[in-house]
Amino acid sequence: MTNAVSTMLRGRVVTVDTVVEDGVVVVEGDRISWVGPAGSASGQIPPHTGSTILPGLVDVHCHGGAGASFPDSGSGDLMTAVRHHRSRGTTTMLASLVSAPADRLIAQTSLLADLYHGGDIAGVHVEGPFLSLARCGAQDPNSLRAGDPGLLREILDAGRGAVKSMTLAPEIDGFVRIGDALREHGVLPSIGHTDADALTTRRGVEALGEGPISATHLFNGMPTWHHRAPGPVSECLAAAAKGRIVLELIGDGVHLADETVRAVFDLVGGERIALVSDAMAAAGMRDGRYRLGPLEVTVRGSVARLSLEGDDGGTDQDANPIAGGTSTVLDLVRRAVVNAGVPLAEAVRAGSSTPASLIGVGHEVGRLAPGFFADILVVDSAFEPEQVIRRGERTQREAASWRS
Structure with missing residues (x-):
């Protein structure tokens, strides 16, 4: 009502x-x-x-919230996550999946397609499984694979037009074929979870041709930018400065330092930045154990990390890979303004009109x-x-x- x-x-x-x-x-x-x-x-x-x-804010990378998980929950619980983020000002969102066995990816895409066709979400973002094993982060390494046009076709068919974005690594075998297929179906390619060097990244961006491109949570899930080995970070920043790519930032103070967020805004501006929550089921919930696809996650102090074999929940867990976020886009806009010193209009643009345009709805929302x-x-x-x-x-x- x-x-x-x-x-x-x-x-x-x-x-x-x-x-x-x-x-x-x-x-x-x-x-x-x-x-x-x-x-x-x-x-x-x-x-x-x-x-x-x-x-109203726009989130193009969100795995869940309020105890519900887009990669894991049944149809009756999926709207719980949507309502949580909506109550915090995210009126448009993509529901993000993670790498998982093919049958699981196809089944969850089909469930989320119902929300899309009902007008509750703006589409589905598939994060994997065509990613780098070396930079899988909180992705299930057993579910990663080379570019497989057949699997991609099954996922797209299950989505019935709902799939709007897919993250893939430019160094994987079959990258060009997957990129061509995404363009053919009007799906946004997003470069991420990659161990590519700078040249491979540049060639990947060039291979994707005309049309929008994004970088999945820049800096996270990729090599550190080193002056003798710049990797994908330098190429993505340069491409954004040229108006070629939009950079996702998880500016929650955990994934990125506030100074890093401010520097990227200073370099490329809010028109080339999409603030994303990368939120998982624990967003809006107490600390504890949760799931992200096939993997178990421990949340402590509102920081989500993979639960590795032998963990006892103690301090050793602090070294485990970060496993998504627990914030909302409004939290990121606030932090960009208050902590990073980003001008209000620029921070709001990165949380609304830029991501809206990125996924093709910028003519009516954002x-x-x-x-x-x-x-x-x-x-x-x-x-x-x-x-x-x-x-x-x-x-x-x-x-x-x-x-x-």
């Missing part, structure tokens, strides 16, 4: 390229009809509340502009949600959580 929201909102309004300190957003039905300074608004406008009004869907996030001075509006409506569950 949903409640129609007020048709007029007033506060500090963040548009795609500026901040209107006293602005108004007018909603008619499921669309935004007007955005501008309060002094130019017509009709009886509400008082300024001190709130900040953002576009901006506060006339004609766009009324996907709106209203936050207080601490960047905590006061209202989350999707398609012009607010759900009862969200309203109840704000009152509590």
Whole structure:
């Protein structure tokens, strides 16, 4: 059940390229009809509340939340994760899978396709299985394989148009064939979980030809950028500076230092950055044991790491590979502004319009502009949600959580 929201909102309004300190957003039905300074608004406008009004956020890399996992949960639990992120302002999202046995990947893609065709998610992101064994991170090494067009075709068929993005490593056998197939079906190729050197990465980007490309969680799942062995990081940064690629950043203070986030924003700007949660089932939950595909994960201090054989949950676990995030995109926008010193409009762009454009929905979501869907996030001075509006409506569950 949903409640129609007020048709007029007033506060500090963040548009795609500026901040209107006293602005108004007018909603008619499921669309935004007007955005501008309060002094130019017509009709009886509400008082300024001190709130900040953002576009609904867009997450193109998310594995779950609130105890539910897109790679693992049954159909009855998948919406639990969607609702968790939506209640925190993510009104558009891709549901991400991880490398798994072929039958599992196909089955989960089919389940998530139902959410896509029901309008609850914007599509599916398949992270693997065509990845580097050396940089598998929290991916199941037993599920990795060379590029297999037959398996890709089965996954795409199971998705019935829902698969929108796939992560693959440029050094794998069959990379060009997989890249060509992704382009043929309008699926975004994303370079990641790779041990490639700089030249191989450059050739991979060139082989993908025209069309959007992203880098899956830049810096994570790839070699460190060394001045004598720059690897994929330097090539991805250079490609982003040329407008060729969009860089995913998990700017949660765990995957990346705040200074790294600030440096990338300074180098390429929010137009070439997509802040992604990479959240897994533990997002919004207590510390404990969870699953990420075929692997077990231990979360301690809100940091998720692989549970390796012989772990006792003690300090030794701190050296295990990071296994996804526990934040939301709103957390990343807040941290970019407050901790990394990124300008508000740039951080919001990286959490909304850039990822929306990356997955082909930037013409109707990700901006506060006339004609766009009324996907709106209203936050207080601490960047905590006061209202989350999707398609012009607010759900009862969200309203109840704000009152509590």
